[in-house]
Amino acid sequence: MQRLHLFLQPLLPGNCFASIVIGHLRDDGLLTITNAGHCRPMIAGRDGMVEEIRSTGPVAGLLKTAR
Numbered sequence: 470m471q472r473l474h475l476f477l478q479p480l481l482p483g484n485c486f487a488s489i490v491i492g493h494l495r496d497d498g499l500l501t502i503t504n505a506g507h508c509r510p511m512i513a514g515r516d517g518m519v520e521e522i523r524s525t526g527p528v529a530g531l532l533k534t535a536r
Contacts, residue, residue, distance in 0.1 A: 470503045470526065477530030486528040505529040 470491055477487055488507035494500050502510060506528030509521040 470505055470529070474505065474529045481530040485530070487530050489529050 470489065473489065473491075481487070486506070489505045490502065490507045490510050492500060492502045492510070500512070502522050503526065504510065504522065504524045505526045506524060509523060512520045512522060514520070
């Protein structure tokens with residue numbers, strides 16, 4: 470996400486930004502999600518339970534010191 474943020478900064482006008490969700494699902498079932506200002510992603514389990522994942526960071530490409 471940090472690399473994508475740094476890539477977008479010089480490309481986006483000062484009044485624009487991007488919201489991004491990146492997910493990585495490992496073979497052992499561990500899901501890692503990073504969310505840069507996007508609407509909360511929802512994870513639907515096999516049992517029908519739905520879980521909202523909170524935002525983990527600011528929007529991409531806008532703030533100079535975003536982490």
